[in-house]
Amino acid sequence: MKYVLLTLISAMLLSVSWPTYGVPFFLFFALVPLLMMEHDVSKFSKYKRKSWVIFGLSYLCFVIWNVVTTGWLYGSKNPDGSHSMMAVLFPVLVNSFLYSLVFQCYHWYKNAQGTYWGMAFFVAIWMSFEKFHLNWELTWPWLNLGNAFSDYPKLIQWYDTLGATGGSFWILIINLLIFYTVRIWQAGRKRKDLIINISATVILIGVPMIISLIKFNQFNEKPIGEVNVLMLQPELDPYNEKYQKDSITIQNDLLSLAENNTKGKIDYYIAPETAIPGSGSISETAFEKSYLLNNVKGFLAKHPGSVFATGISSHRYFFGENNLPKDAYQINNGVWVERYNTAVQIIPNQKVEVYHKGKLVPGVEIFPYMNVLKPLLGDAMINLGGTVASLGTDKERVAFSNPFNKGKIAPIICYESIYGEFVTDYVKKGANFLGIMTNDSWWGVTEGHKQLLSYAKLRAIETRREIARSANSGISAHINAKGEILEDTFYGDKTALFAKIKLYEGETFYVRAGDFLSRVSIFALGFLLFYYLIKRFQNKMASKKA
DSSP: OOHOOOOHHHHHHTTTOOOSSSSSSGGGGHHHHHHHHHHHHHHHHHOOOHHHHHHHHHHHHHHHHHHHHHGGGGGGGGGGGOOOOHHHOOOOHHHHHHHHHHHHHHHHHHHHHOOOHHHHHHHHHHHHHHHTTSTTOOOGGGOOOOOGGGTOOOGTTTTTHHHHHHHHHHHHHOOOHHHHHHHHHHHOOOOOHHOOOOOOOOHHHHHHHHHHHHHHHHHEEEOEEEEEEEEEOOOOOTTTTTTTSSSHHHHHHHHHHHHHTTSOOOSSOOOOOOOOOOSSOOOOGGGGHHHHHHHHHHHHHTTOOOOEEEEEEEEEEEEEETOOOOEEEEETTEEEEEEEEEEEOTTTTTEEEEEEEESSTTTTOOOOTTHHHHHHHOOOOOOOOSSOOOOOOSOOOEEEETTSSSSSEEEEEEEGGGGGHHHHHHHHTOEEEEEEEOOGGGGSSSSHHHHHHHHHHHHHHHTOOOEEEEEEESSSSEOTSSSSSEEEEETTOEEEEEEEEEEOOOOOOOHOOOHHHHHHHHHHHHHHHHHHHHHHHHHHHHHHHH
């Protein structure tokens, strides 16, 4: 019962730490009860299969954490209108399994090498896993620990140096220090050691926060200019409206929304992810002939000096089997098509600029490891947006330059805004502000859209760029380079948000170095594993000689 109680305490502390309802300070000791459970089961329990007990209890902890923090995934629906159990069960069960596997590896290594080496291994493998979770096809970094402080930008201004992955490292180190303090106290009851360790913990928690508050209050980056941005929020129900309504009607409503909210000069109109065409998609080989895109150019002709950035659904046809992209699929004899979730910048009398979303949502926009999983799962993709096949992507980020001013927008599409190092590539391409085009309407009035908005603050701090966020149903927002939301909309409103977006140049250390601590952790993990294997080999050789 004691072990279950420790497990449930960790699950509760992890769960109540998460944005946008939680208090992240609990994260500093949320893993301590779980670490205590592992230690006590390993050293003092009479279980015959201790590893199975530890794995089962850790899995219970991580399932509860995943359900409480991301259970809103249940809000997604199947084409028949029923809630999609697969949308919540697959990520919750698989993600929990992966976290439990990480914890199990820590248990094995700690038993083999001792507590001190085990603690170093714990940090290295957790950080390595978070980095891995940012990059594979089943990517789901929603619960990376450093994300938890997204609603407290004043305390994490140092993310411009180490990023959100640095936040994960910070949280892990403090958890281990508190665990070590408890163990030392249990072993020796020495007050001096207790005072030293508590003081070290307070310093490790407090110093980064103090530095952050100083950076926040002394932020004096000088912008190179300013642009007037109108973020459009058309509020289209993706289940009952967006893919049933006529595309021309949808676009006319969008342009009317823009026209009715234009007061004075607008440099950028920004519309959400896949704002047009509604059902279907636009052929990229016929962009210049597209009625919908030319309709936007006609709108811009009445607003000289303005550009229109929007998300669209697009496709490209291929004829013949030579040089087919990997995500193209056959639709007819000799005809293949590749579909994209696309951002475009539209300017009268100029060629449409194009960017294809690079980070796709697993199970929605990409069938992860199709050759392996499709025979097992069948056509189990979740139909959120009119496609049940993997979309094509761009390998590199782009920044759309504005010919009328100094603006260079990063066309970030929805899910991409979770990825810190990924977003820095837009800045390296010259982007001086971030434009997030998103559709968070799939999960309704839940924590889903709130958490995704909150994570955008991390990207503002890491890159020191202001953000103009246009969301289909909300929340659209203007976020400054310190991670503060200056203006926002109500979820569910059909509206538009005007903002004066400051343009910044230069690169933060995080933009230049990316997830530096993650790479160090991967190196450390390799060293620890190599050290263990060498030591084991030496012990075997010594036993043979004896």
